[in-house]
Amino acid sequence: MDIRGYFRKVRETEELIDGPMAVIVSLDTPEGGKAGRFMEIGRSVAAHMMVDARARLANDQEIADYRASVEQDIEQAQQTLNASNISLTMMTDEHMKSLRSILLKSKV
Numbered sequence: 001m002d003i004r005g006y007f008r009k010v011r012e013t014e015e016l017i018d019g020p021m022a023v024i025v026s027l028d029t030p031e032g033g034k035a036g037r038f039m040e041i042g043r044s045v046a047a048h049m050m051v052d053a054r055a056r057l058a059n060d061q062e063i064a065d066y067r068a069s070v071e072q073d074i075e076q077a078q079q080t081l082n083a084s085n086i087s088l089t090m091m092t093d094e095h096m097k098s099l100r101s102i103l104l105k106s107k108v
Contacts, residue, residue: 006051014047016057022046023063024055038066 024046026037033054041049049055058066091099 009051010044010047013050014043017043017046019043023058023066024049025058025062026055027053029054038062038069040066040070
């Protein structure tokens with residue numbers, strides 16, 4: 001393998017990627033890589049994966065779907081976190097006695 005040629009291809013591929021991050025879609029690989037997995041990674045790593053034929057750039061529709069899915073996952077995680085937060089208040093015996101006396105007075 002021509003190392004200089006490889007890194008030239010990586011640099012050329014990296015120049016095609018807009019912005020510091022890229023959404024890529026994995027491809028099937030002989031090492032067991034599964035196709036169709038989305039990830040957002042740095043453009044240099046994305047360029048290496050594309051030159052190695054382990055991934056391709058996602059198209060605009062796939063990027064929109066991926067980001068919507070990530071947003072939905074974040075929202076769901078936030079809801080789960082909020083549901084697990086339980087607020088407890090500790091009361092002393094003195095407070096309980098004063099509350100009972102107030103309640104008893106209000107019933108009369």
